[in-house]
Amino acid sequence: xxxxxxxxxxxxxxxxxxxxxxxxxxxxxxxxxxxxxxxxxxxxxxxxxxxxxxxxxxxxxxxxxxxxxxxxxxxxxxxxxxxxxxxxxxxxxxxxxxxxxxxxxxxxxxxxxxxxxxxxxxxxxxxxxxxxxxxxxxxxxxxxxxxxxxxxxxxxxxxxxxxxxxxxxxxxxxxxxxxxxxxxxxxxxxxxxxxxxxxxxxxxxxxxxxxxxxxxxxxxxxxxxxxxxxxxxxxxxxxxxxxxxxxxxxxxxxxxxxxxxxxxxxxxxxxxxxxxxxxxxxxxxxxxxxxxxxxxxxxxxxxxxxxxxxxxxxxxxxxxxxxxxxxxxxxxxxxxxxxxxxxxxxxxxxxxxxxxxxxxxxxxxxxxxxxxxxxxxxxxxxxxxxxxxxxxxxxxxxxxxxxxxxxxxxxxxxxxxxxxxxxxxxxxxxxxxxxxxxxxxxxxxxxxxxxxxxxxxxxxxxxxxxxxxxxxxxxxxx
Amino acid sequence: xxxxxxxxxxxxxxxxxxxxxxxxxxxxxxxxxxxxxxxxxxxxxxxxxxxxxxxxxxxxxxxxxxxxxxxxxxxxxxxxxxxxxxxxxxxxxxxxxxxxxxxxxxxxxxxxxxxxxxxxxxxxxxxxxxxxxxxxxxxxxxxxxxxxxxxxxxxxxxxxxxxxxxxxxxxxxxxxxxxxxxxxxxxxxxxxxxxxxxxxxxxxxxxxxxxxxxxxxxxxxxxxxxxxxxxxxxxxxxxxxxxxxxxxxxxxxxxxxxxxxxxxxxxxxxxxxxxxxxxxxxxxxxxxxxxxxxxxxxxxxxxxxxxxxxxxxxxxxxxxxxxxxxxxxxxxxxxxxxxxxxxxxxxxxxxxxxxxxxxxxxxxxxxxxxxxxxxxxxxxxxxxxxxxxxxxxxxxxxxxxxxxxxxxxxxxxxxxxxxxxxxxxxxxxxxxxxxxxxxxxxxxxxxxxxxx
Numbered sequence: 024x025x026x027x028x029x030x031x032x033x034x035x036x037x038x039x040x041x042x043x044x045x046x047x048x049x050x051x052x053x054x055x056x057x058x059x060x061x062x063x064x065x066x067x068x069x070x071x072x073x074x075x076x077x078x079x080x081x082x083x084x085x086x087x088x089x090x091x092x093x094x095x096x097x098x099x100x101x102x103x104x105x106x107x108x109x110x111x112x113x114x115x116x117x118x119x120x121x122x123x124x125x126x127x128x129x130x131x132x133x134x135x136x137x138x139x140x141x142x143x144x145x146x147x148x149x150x151x152x153x154x155x156x157x158x159x160x161x162x163x164x165x166x167x168x169x170x171x172x173x174x175x176x177x178x179x180x181x182x183x184x185x186x187x188x189x190x191x192x193x194x195x196x197x198x199x200x201x202x203x204x205x206x207x208x209x210x211x212x213x214x215x216x217x218x219x220x221x222x223x224x225x226x227x228x229x230x231x232x233x234x235x236x237x238x239x240x241x242x243x244x245x246x247x248x249x250x251x252x253x254x255x256x257x258x259x260x261x262x263x264x265x266x267x268x269x270x271x272x273x274x275x276x277x278x279x280x281x282x283x284x285x286x287x288x289x290x291x292x293x294x295x296x297x298x299x300x301x302x303x304x305x306x307x308x309x310x311x312x313x314x315x316x317x318x319x320x321x322x323x324x325x326x327x328x329x330x331x332x333x334x335x336x337x338x339x340x341x342x343x344x345x346x347x348x349x350x351x352x353x354x355x356x357x358x359x360x361x362x363x364x365x366x367x368x369x370x371x372x373x374x375x376x377x378x379x380x381x382x383x384x385x386x387x388x389x390x391x392x393x394x395x396x397x398x399x400x401x402x403x404x405x406x407x408x409x410x411x412x413x414x415x416x417x418x419x420x421x422x423x424x425x426x427x428x429x430x431x432x433x434x435x436x437x438x439x440x441x442x443x444x445x446x447x448x449x450x451x452x453x454x455x456x457x458x459x460x461x462x463x464x465x466x467x468x469x470x471x472x473x474x475x476x477x478x479x480x481x482x483x484x485x486x487x488x489x490x491x492x493x494x495x496x497x498x499x500x501x
Numbered sequence: 502x503x504x505x506x507x508x509x510x511x512x513x514x515x516x517x518x519x520x521x522x523x524x525x526x527x528x529x530x531x532x533x534x535x536x537x538x539x540x541x542x543x544x545x546x547x548x549x550x551x552x553x554x555x556x557x558x559x560x561x562x563x564x565x566x567x568x569x570x571x572x573x574x575x576x577x578x579x580x581x582x583x584x585x586x587x588x589x590x591x592x593x594x595x596x597x598x599x600x601x602x603x604x605x606x607x608x609x610x611x612x613x614x615x616x617x618x619x620x621x622x623x624x625x626x627x628x629x630x631x632x633x634x635x636x637x638x639x640x641x642x643x644x645x646x647x648x649x650x651x652x653x654x655x656x657x658x659x660x661x662x663x664x665x666x667x668x669x670x671x672x673x674x675x676x677x678x679x680x681x682x683x684x685x686x687x688x689x690x691x692x693x694x695x696x697x698x699x700x701x702x703x704x705x706x707x708x709x710x711x712x713x714x715x716x717x718x719x720x721x722x723x724x725x726x727x728x729x730x731x732x733x734x735x736x737x738x739x740x741x742x743x744x745x746x747x748x749x750x751x752x753x754x755x756x757x758x759x760x761x762x763x764x765x766x767x768x769x770x771x772x773x774x775x776x777x778x779x780x781x782x783x784x785x786x787x788x789x790x791x792x793x794x795x796x797x798x799x800x801x802x803x804x805x806x807x808x809x810x811x812x813x814x815x816x817x818x819x820x821x822x823x824x825x826x827x828x829x830x831x832x833x834x835x836x837x838x839x840x841x842x843x844x845x846x847x848x849x850x851x852x853x854x855x856x857x858x859x860x861x862x863x864x865x866x867x868x869x870x871x872x873x874x875x876x877x878x879x880x881x882x883x884x885x886x887x888x889x890x891x892x893x894x895x896x897x898x899x900x901x902x903x904x905x906x907x908x909x910x911x912x913x914x915x916x917x918x919x920x921x922x923x924x925x926x927x928x929x930x931x932x933x934x935x936x937x938x939x940x941x942x943x944x945x946x947x948x949x950x951x952x953x
Contacts, residue, residue, distance in 0.1 A: 056825050064824050065586045067578045068563035072546065086543035086616075089565045102543050102616060109620030110531060110538035142585035150587070163743050165825075201744040206868040285953050286534040288636035289668045290922070292860065292877075293953055373544050412863035412896075414875040419896050419948035421873050423865055441866065445896070445946055476532050476638050477542055477923030499873075499898045499945040 024091065027073060028178035031096035035077045036180050038104040042078040042119065044179040045100070046330060047071075047091060048372035055142065056167040057149040063165075065142065072372035075099045079107035081117045085375040120356040120363040122333050124182030129327035131190040132320075133223025137170030140224045148194070148232060155236025156198040160244050163199040166236075167217060168192070168227055169470075171482075173371075175330075183332035191323055191482065193219025193468060194227045196236055200243040207246035207440055209425055211235045212467075213264050214408050219468035219482065220321045242426060245438055252427050252442035254498030258402030259444055260395050260491045263459075265424055267467035267485035268408045270385050273448040274306070274313050275483070277417035278340050278348070279366070280355040281378040291474045292415025295448065296346065298359050304346040307452025312386035313341035315350055317365070322382035323468040323482035324368070330376040333365040340383065344452070352378050370479035377475050382466075384486035388458030392489045395457050397433040403497055404428045404435060405442050421445040421499065445496045454495065459488040502547065504647035505657040507567050511549045512649050514569075514576045518554035520595050520650035522779055522821070523547065526927040528642030529616050531623035536634045538623055543616055548926060550821045553579040554595065558586040561821050593806035596814075598653040601783040604767075606774035611661035611685040612643035622665065622690050629691035630669050633676075633698040634953075637667035641685050644927045648781035658776045662929035664919045665690035668878055669697035670953040674707075674891070676700025677722060677858045677878035681919035681931055683773055700857060700879045704951040707880070707891040710944065716853030716909070717942035718846045718883065724835070725918035725932035726859045727872060728763070731901040732830050734867040736765070736789050738804035738812070739827030747870040747902055748795045756795045758908035760838055763790040765799055765817070765830035766933075772832050772917055773929045777816060784816035789830070801828040822925070831920075831930040838911030838935060846938040848886040849909040854895075854942060855881040855888045870901040875948050896946030907940035 028045040035043035049071040056064040072089040073096050084107025088095040149166040156164040170192040177185045195217015197210040212218045212230055220226040261269065276282060277294040285293055296304065306313075317325050317335035328334055331353050340348040349355070353364040355378060367376040396404065410423035427442035428435040464486055472481040502510070507523035515521075525547045532540040549572070550563040560582025564575040614622075623639040640663065647657035663685035669676045678696035680688045719727070731747075733740075740746035747756070767775040767784040775784050780802055788796040800808070801818035804827055817828035840846050847855060857879030865871040873896065880892045912935040919931045 054822075058825070061589055061591060062559075062586050064561070064821075065559065065582045066561040066563065066821060067582055068550075068822070069575070069578075070548070070563075070565050072565065083539060084541055087545065089546050099543075099545075106529070106531075106541040106543055106616040106620065109617045110541050110623070142582060146585055146587065199743065199745070201868075204750075204868065206745055206866075284535075285634075285636060285670075286539055288534060288670060288953055289532070289638065289666060295949060373546060375540050375542055377540075410863040410865045410873070412861045412873045412875070414894055414896070414948045415860050415877050416949045419875060419894070419946055421863070421865075421896060421898070421946070423863075443865065473922070473924065476540070477528075477530055477544070477640075478925075480924060 024176050027091050027093060027096045028176055030093040031073060031075045031100040032178055032180050034097040034100035035075060035104055038101055040077040040079050040104055042180055044177060045073055045075045046175055046177050046372060047073050048173065048175045050173045050371055053170045055145045055149050057153045058165045059163065060153055062146060070371060073099055074372045075103045076375060077103045077107055078117065079104050082107045082110050087373040117354060118357040119353040122353060122363050125328060125332055125334060126184045127327060128186045130188040131221050133190055135224035137190065137192040137224045138172060152196045152232035152236045155233050156196065156240040158240045158244060160200045160202050160247060161198050161240050162201045166196045166232060168194040177330065177332055179332055185328045185332055187327060189221060189326065191219050191221045192224055192227055193217050194230050194232055196232050196239055198240050198243045200247045202247040205247045207243055209239045209243035209246065210407055211239045214425060215471055219323055219470055220466065221323055221325050222321050246426060246440045249438040249440040252403060252439040252498060256494050257497050258399045258491065258493050259495040259497060260399065260402065260404045260489060262406040262489050263465050263487040264407050264467055265405055266385060266487035266490045268411060270383055270485050270487060271469065272411060272413045273417055273420055275380040275383045278350050279378045280349040280351045280359060284355060287474060290476050295416040295418045300346055301349065302347060305344055306341045306346045306449055307344045308455045309343045310388055310455050310458055311341050311344045311452050314384050314386060315340050315381055316384060317381035319382040319484065321466055322484035324381035324484055329365050329367045330369050331364055331367040333363055336365055350378055350380060368481055370481060374479045377479060379481045380483040382484040385458060387461045387464040387488045389460040391463055392459055395459055395489055395491045396430055396435065399430045400432060402430040403442060404430055418448050443498055445499060451492060454492045455490060456493055457491040463488040502567065504645035507547055507549050508647040508649040511551050511572050514572050515551060515553055518595065518651050520552040522550045523647045524926045525645040526642060528640065528927050529619040530638050530640035531619045532638040533623055533627055534636045536627045536630060538620060551575055551579040553583045555583045557588045557590065557592045558583045559589060559592055560586055563821065591806055593802040595650045595652050596654055596780045596782050596802060599656060599781060599783050601656050601776035602768055604774035604776045605770040606683045607659045608661045608684040611641055611663055614641045614685055626665055626667055626690035626694040629694035630698045633669040633671055633701045635667050635669045635694050639665045639690050642927050654781045656777050656781045660929060662773055663688050665693045667694045667697040669694065669701040673952045674701040674704035675878045675951040676704060679919060681917050704879055704891040707893040707950050709893055709947050712944045712946060714941050714943050716850040716940055718843055718850055718855045718936060718938045720857045720936050721916040721918055721934045722858045723856045724937050725934050726862060727901060728833055729920050729932055730862045730864060730872050731870050732833060734864060735870060736798050737827050737829045738798050738800045741798045742804060742807055745867045747868065748798060751795050754795055755793050756902060757790055757793040757905040759793040760908045760911060761790055761793050761905050762836035764788055764834050765832050766834045767832035769834060772933050773931055778818040779820045780818035782814045782816045782818060787815045799828045799830050804828055833932040835934040837913050837915050840910045840912045843912060843936045846910050846912060846936055847883045847888050849938050850883045851886050853883045855883050865898065871898065872901060873898040878951065893950050894948035895944045896948055897943060898945040899943050903941050904939050909938035909940060911935040911937050
């Protein structure tokens with residue numbers, strides 16, 4: 024594959040590109056899903072091709088081809104140059120932050136290669152968990168497991184040559200109960216296609232889907248009888264899963280520097296942050312510490328080098344509540360004059376790399392969930408995301424969870440359904456007054472982060488622990 | 502190789518019961534921001550998905566390696582998947598041979614557009630923005646879908662599509678417009694940019710309002726988005742069977758204002774026509790709501806087999822990777838009304854809101870059809886029957902059935918709104934809808950001012 028990449032880079036530079044990179048990517052996915060005791064999907068997909076990105080007279084071009092041959096590579100490179108030339112003419116000068124050429128290989132460490140685990144075993148795991156959720160009023164039972172292997176080789180005209188194999192897998196269960204027109208869902212370990220990790224099958228085994236299934240079903244059945252969550256300003260304690268989503272939506276996306284500069288304005292949106300907020304903007308309370316860390320073991324956003332060949336590095340994004348970093352590409356890093364990028368990721372061979380979250384964590388505090396609850400006289404504890412929405416600048420958000428409990432005098436009380444909360448990003452993070460400690464801190468892996476035109480879906484992880492927020496608006500009227 | 506050749510070649514390497522779905526894409530998207538092209542993407546791809554059936558055991562495998570070795574590999578992976586699947590008594594079998602309806606949806610001139618022309622059309626939008634920087638794209642594509650199976654089924658369709666989409670924005674305002682069609686010649690990127698820029702200029706200095714329930718006019722962009730999200734749970738067979746749909750237990754009942762009639766009509770030449778679904782079943786026009794009465798949902802072969810009421814597939818099987826979502830509408834069409842213009846709708850509203858576009862919708866309660874989201878790129882107050890002062894972006898939390906229960910009016914012209922964000926393989930679809938005025942739209946929060 025090195026020859027194929029090399030043919031593309033040579034063709035691009037020969038056609039006048041001042042910079043070119045070529046990525047050969049082969050991605051294989053397995054997905055097993057069951058519903059109500061029946062295998063609903065048993066699929067094994069593979070896709071391969073080359074993506075060539077060029078800079079011609081300061082204008083970007085990108086073209087791709089599924090053919091992994093010198094001919095396919097050269098044609099893609101020339102098409103990319105043609106597109107760049109056609110688009111040139113009104114672009115500003117484009118600088119890339121310098122990065123030392125690297126030559127390296129990297130592979131996710133796994134105990135059990137997920138593609139060595141038989142499909143029979145995967146189906147059996149799903150069916151066992153599916154059966155474990157059976158019960159009266161349960162109208163839907165679903166279980167899924169997934170595995171992905173992505174092999175990629177990046178070659179740049181600056182001399183970088185990086186080969187990486189990233190392996191991930193994940194799993195989840197979900198059931199729904201219906202009674203008298205009330206419909207409620209419950210999931211484990213997360214909603215929206217479970218949770219995933221960059222690890223071997225030991226991750227899925229460790230989730231113990233079958234063991235958790237009865238609890239999930241019991242809670243779904245209880246939810247259809249539960250009272251609706253009250254509305255009002257109150258103290259909210261979020262579980263780690265919901266904190267992870269809160270970090271993703273209200274810290275991760277607004278700190279993507281391409282959004283700050285407006286290049287995502289036509290789809291995902293922009294950011295309430297400005298470039299000159301760096302080092303001066305108070306994002307949240309002094310307990311808020313956010314790090315971007317593509318070196319996190321098990322993180323879906325982990326790599327040795329990003330898709331521009333920038334080495335992985337842990338960086339602070341928010342320290343003691345102060346904005347101290349952005350997620351950047353080489354281009355945006357050069358523009359802001361800080362760092363050298365390191366957050367560029369592409370969704371496979373046929374998409375252009377974009378600034379994406381890697382692994383973005385809320386650093387742990389101290390104590391346990393019980394400690395957080397103990398200091399609440401009247402509030403709500405919310406668990407597992409159900410709905411999410413946030414504005415194009417990432418300021419006004421409204422999130423809902425699958426389940427909640429009232430907190431009275433420091434203890435959990437009755438179960439509540441249809442819980443939502445809403446807020447304005449920096450004001451909300453300003454009310455953070457406790458984060459549970461390292462023992463409660465978990466990695467949550469999302470596989471549905473959308474951005475870009477044409478659309479790209481990224482896999483990212485967030486480390487989070489339960490956290491407490493004061494004076495939060497719970498519920499909305501309709 | 503065209504799509505049907507790929508599908509037939511894949512089918513040939515499998516002995517026994519099998520289905521091959523081939524999807525070919527040639528596309529270009531010139532994305533611009535701050536009035537310069539910054540992410541131009543050209544895609545060439547061909548995918549084939551093989552579904553192998555062994556005594557009701559079903560396995561699926563996909564590849565884009567379409568040479569002999571690649572097809573042999575994908576066939577073996579599909580067979581291996583089938584061997585691991587337990588018998589499925591509910592498997593409805595592969596679709597029988599079909600003669601799908603003849604539809605429009607392919608234009609040679611659009612298919613021929615290359616990067617030079619795509620960049621030029623993006624440039625036309627950029628030029629037309631004037632003093633307001635523009636963000637968006639021009640894209641065009643030729644795609645092919647073919648389904649062949651051991652039942653003798655063999656269907657194919659070539660499609661073209663083109664979209665110009667523009668957010669015009671500066672620090673103080675933002676506006677939005679788009680045009681989508683299967684003929685690029687029917688799209689005027691400059692006009693799209695002018696509409697967006699004109700609206701952006703009118704949004705400067707947006708003020709706040711108190712949360713509450715307002716009368717409202719939604720432009721087609723906004724209504725299409727709201728309806729698309731509502732359809733995911735309520736207009737598909739899975740939602741109905743699982744009691745998640747608002748229509749569960751309500752079919753035959755009057756659920757909306759009698760001005761509301763909604764179909765899913767992939768055969769409409771004004772839309773992005775489709776002849777058959779991803780199982781090769783011919784597309785049908787499906788009556789979802791007729792004068793406010795809930796009439797039906799869309800089905801594929803799997804859900805039809807699960808129905809206790811003898812439902813048949815309506816030609817809405819999704820691609821293999823979305824099979825667990827079940828059948829969903831992909832050509833929603835709302836019957837127009839009598840209003841000559843959005844200004845006439847504003848007159849009907851009298852005092853309320855005018856909303857261009859929505860952003861980041863989320864389903865809060867699927868069974869009740871409650872959806873939240875933000876307004877964006879053109880939100881205004883309506884005063885004394887006129888579109889008046891601009892507003893900041895608003896959070897809404899709306900029960901769609903409430904919104905559609907008291908409809909003040911709809912415009913007589915409908916617009917096609919693109920619903921594909923171009924994830925995965927290119928498969929153009931959209932919503933055909935007029936603008937709508939409703940009695941009830943719940944504003945539940947205040948967001949940021951319009952602008953970049």
